[in-house]
Each structure stands twice: as structure tokens, then as C-alpha cells.
Amino acid sequence: MSEHTVRQYDIELDNIRTRVLQMGGYVEQQVVQALEGLLEGDLNVIDRVIGNDHRVNELEVELDEAIAQIxxxxxxxxxxxxxxxxxSKVVTDLERIGDEAKKISKVAKLVYETAAVAATPRVQLRHIGGLAIDLLRRSLDAFARLDIDSAGEVCKLDKEVDAEFKAVMRQLITFMMEDPRTISRGIDLLFAAKAMExxxxxxxxxxxYVIFQVRGRDVRHVGLEELQREIASPKA
Known part of the structure; x- marks a missing residue:
């Protein structure tokens, strides 16, 4: 590539990255509102998240086209x-996060539009939801700054979300065993917790993907210790 061509490529890639971050902000808002709808029972918020999912899909298609063109x-x-x-891979994961927000909202709609609210197990979903949203924010920040140290921290903290999901699952199983009337709603809430996970x-x-972009090493299937060594090693 000539110097001019390289400069144009950098400009076009920066533009796409900016659009991806805008998509990330929109998707984060979807997850925040989905959690709010589930916790507060606000059907207007719930319906808004479900209705806005099409926009997430549109953003994915638009960015895929821009990436193909470049x-x-x-x-x-x-x-x-x-x-x-x-x-491109980040765009795909953001669209899938949007799908999870829609799933959470659909569960919330089931819970609050039926007369079975009283039979809904009272489990703490705010914590796992907050952890998942925090992880999303951290990952988008790492992507924006190409910060592999922050990316490594996200990978480590994901274990906390997994552990919290297991705790919620144990609570729900206990509720359902003690009171069979809660089984239907308990299963719904389990789906919501899984979506957060x-x-x-x-x-x-x-x-x-941030680590892959910066270091050129695919770390998707390596252990946490090996991933941390890769981050700590001098850049080749």
C-alpha cells in the first residue's frame, strides 16, 4: 500500500471502530433496561427493549456491509x-448480547403479564445483572483503548459471573423443590439468569478479540494463567 492508501485505510477503520462503539453503547442500554424491566416490572421498559431489538440487528448488518467493503x-x-x-467478531458478539437483552425482557413480560407474580421465587438477580453489565462496559473500554491489561481483567472477572449464576441456580432449585407452585416461574427466571451469564x-x-488484535495470539481456548502470561510478555 502507498502512504496515502494506508492513511485512508486507517481513517476508514477508525470510522468503523467508532460505529462499533456506538453500537456497543446502544446494546449496553438494552441490557440495562432489560434488567430494570425484570427487577421493577415496568412493562413500558420491557416492551421498549423487545421493540428496539430490530435496531441492534440493523446495526450489525450495516457494520458487516462496511467491513466487507473495506x-x-x-x-x-x-x-x-x-x-x-x-x-467483525466484536460486532457479532454485540448482536448476540442484544439477543440476550431481548430474552431477559421476554421473561419479564411473562412474569408481570400473568397472575403468577405471587408464585415467582424471590431470588437476587440484581447482582448477577450488575456484574454482567460491568463486564460489558469494561470490555468496550478495553476495545476502545486497545488495552490488553483491561481485557485480561475482564477475562478474569467473568469467573465471578459464572459463580453468581451457579448461586442463583441453586437458589431457584431450592425454591422449586420447596414449593412446586414456583416451578414455572422459577424456570423462567433461570433462563433470565442464564441470559445474564x-x-x-x-x-x-x-x-x-482485543488481545488477538494487539498481540496476534488467539486466546479464546487457553487457560487464565496462560492468558495472563501472554499479556505480561513483551510484545513481539
Whole structure:
């Protein structure tokens, strides 16, 4: 590539990254509102999240088209190709996080639109939801700054979300065993908690793509200790 072409590619990639971060902000808002709807029973908020899911899908399609265009036009190689592929993977995970927000809202709608609220197990979902949202924010910040140290912290903290999901699951099983009337709503809440846990998983994926972009190492299937060593090692 000529110097001018390289500069144009950098401008186009920066523009796409900015749009991805805007999508990330929108998706984060969807998750925050989905959790609010589930905890507070606000059907207007619940319906808004479900209705706005189409916009997340539209953003994914728009960004996929922009990424395809930049690949076709610039034919990036090596580090440039790694960067654009990482961005593409982040877009996919953001769309899936949007799907999880919609799932949480659908559960909330089931709970609050039926007469079975009294038979709903009282489990603490605020904590796991807060952890998942915090992880998403951290991963987007790491993506914005290409900060592999912050990305590594996200990967480590994902274990807390997993542990909290297991705790919620144990609580729900206890409720359902003690009072069979709570089984139907208990299963619904288990789906909601699982969706929150999946938000954390997708945030971890985004953090791993940051490490891949910066270091060129695919760390999706390595252990936490090996991942930390990769972050700590001098850049090749």
C-alpha cells in the first residue's frame, strides 16, 4: 500500500471502530433496561427493549456491509487484516448480547403479564445483572483503548459471573423443590439468569478479540494463567 492508501485505510477503520462503539453503547442500554424491566416490572421498559431489538440487528448488518467493503477495497493483510477481523467478531458478539437483552425482557413480560407474580421465587438477580453489565462496559473500554491489561481483567472477572449464576441456580432449585407452585416461574427466571451469564461470556469474547488484535495470539481456548502470561510478555 502507498502512504496515502494506508492513511485512508486507517481513517476508514477508525470510522468503523467508532460505529462499533456506538453500537456497543446502544446494546449496553438494552441490557440495562432489560434488567430494570425484570427487577421493577415496568412493562413500558420491557416492551421498549423487545421493540428496539430490530435496531441492534440493523446495526450489525450495516457494520458487516462496511467491513466487507473495506476488505474488498483495501485488501488488508497481516496486522491490518487481523484488526478488521477482530472488529467483525466484536460486532457479532454485540448482536448476540442484544439477543440476550431481548430474552431477559421476554421473561419479564411473562412474569408481570400473568397472575403468577405471587408464585415467582424471590431470588437476587440484581447482582448477577450488575456484574454482567460491568463486564460489558469494561470490555468496550478495553476495545476502545486497545488495552490488553483491561481485557485480561475482564477475562478474569467473568469467573465471578459464572459463580453468581451457579448461586442463583441453586437458589431457584431450592425454591422449586420447596414449593412446586414456583416451578414455572422459577424456570423462567433461570433462563433470565442464564441470559445474564451469557452477556458476561460475550463480554469476555470481546476482551479476547482485543488481545488477538494487539498481540496476534488467539486466546479464546487457553487457560487464565496462560492468558495472563501472554499479556505480561513483551510484545513481539
Amino acid at each position: 476488505i474488498a477495497k483495501r485488501q488488508p493483510a497481516a496486522g491490518d487484516l487481523r484488526s478488521i477481523l477482530s472488529v 451469557r452477556v458476561g461470556d460475550h463480554a469476555k469474547n470481546i476482551a479476547e
